[in-house]
Amino acid sequence: MSAPARPESLALLDKFVAALATRGLVTEQEIADRQASTDRASPEIGARMVARAWLDEGYRRLLLANGAAAAEQMGVSMAGAPPLGVLEDRPGLHHLVVCTLCSCYPRAVLGYPPHWYKSFEYRARAVREPRAVLAEWGTTLPPATQIRVVDSTADYRWMVLPMRPPGTEGWSEDQLTAIVTRDALVGVALPRLPVAAAAE
Amino acid sequence: MSDAPTPAIHDLGGASRYRCSPVERDEAPPDEFGKRVDAIRQILAQKGFMTVDELRRGIESIPEEEYFALTYYERWLTSISNLMVEKGIIPAEELR
Numbered sequence: 415m416s417a418p419a420r421p422e423s424l425a426l427l428d429k430f431v432a433a434l435a436t437r438g439l440v441t442e443q444e445i446a447d448r449q450a451s452t453d454r455a456s457p458e459i460g461a462r463m464v465a466r467a468w469l470d471e472g473y474r475r476l477l478l479a480n481g482a483a484a485a486e487q488m489g490v491s492m493a494g495a496p497p498l499g500v501l502e503d504r505p506g507l508h509h510l511v512v513c514t515l516c517s518c519y520p521r522a523v524l525g526y527p528p529h530w531y532k533s534f535e536y537r538a539r540a541v542r543e544p545r546a547v548l549a550e551w552g553t554t555l556p557p558a559t560q561i562r563v564v565d566s567t568a569d570y571r572w573m574v575l576p577m578r579p580p581g582t583e584g585w586s587e588d589q590l591t592a593i594v595t596r597d598a599l600v601g602v603a604l605p606r607l608p609v610a611a612a613a614e
Numbered sequence: 615m616s617d618a619p620t621p622a623i624h625d626l627g628g629a630s631r632y633r634c635s636p637v638e639r640d641e642a643p644p645d646e647f648g649k650r651v652d653a654i655r656q657i658l659a660q661k662g663f664m665t666v667d668e669l670r671r672g673i674e675s676i677p678e679e680e681y682f683a684l685t686y687y688e689r690w691l692t693s694i695s696n697l698m699v700e701k702g703i704i705p706a707e708e709l710r
Contacts, residue, residue: 417685418645418647418685419645419647419648419685419687419688420688423647423684423685423688423691424647426691426695426709427647427650427651427691429708429709429710430654430691430694430695430698430704430709431650431654432708433698433704433705433708433709434654434698434704437703437704439658439661439663439703440654440657440658444657445650445653445654445657446653448653448654448656448657449649449650449652449653452649452652452653452656453649494659494660496666512627514625514626514627514628515624515625515626515627515670515674516624516670516673517686526643526644526652528640528641529638529640529641529642529686530637530638530639530640530641532686533637533638533640534626534629534632534682535632535635535636535637535638536637537626537627537629538626538627538628538629538630538631538632538633539632539633539635539637540627541627541628542627542628542630542633543633547637550636550637550639565627568666568667568670
């Protein structure tokens, strides 16, 4: 999936940029600025939203009711982005997000989607055999736990609000943010305590 | 078997051909080519030259053989460059 672009595609890109630039439609500066702002979005934003929801009931309610508004509260601009839905895990219910048609992903709060999220295998299998997919991430859920697989679309993006793991009582927002990985926000993994903390 | 129509190429949810293939856990960020295409796509959308739905239509109408041969951002570039030609914003000759 992450094979380099072919030489003819590199050449096409150069011609395309030149054609746009000649007409004043897109400049190199705009491309550089946009690339820099896109690079700044990272899963840490989504992780902090989850940590805050675990600590602040009012924020949790906002996050579940209007994910985009909750993101804006973290200083993220959601202008032009599709709505953000947040799926709350609870005992007996786990959520997994996929975009079966392509790669829709809440980029404003998670950054670029990883290659595997866009892969044909993930897109095909997440809805058909989610437990087998989760197992590849080392994630095993009790057989009685229901797995809801939710399709992100061009019009509506989803992320998961996982359950706060036991053993994190009294933790700060920063500490909690650190255990919420991008994979946990997609639903292929669960937040996990560092070994040292778990042993305490 | 049902007489449901064959799904379109991009409609991969549940497709059995990937049943036994593990998900390749590639964590590398997009390369320069990908980031550049991504940025241009966003700028064109912001300036009102195209929408996400048009991007999708452009990707989803790539012939099957090519769809599976191209990388992700090559599919995007194919879509957005075709769109700009289709809309008369860029002449096709300049991309040859």
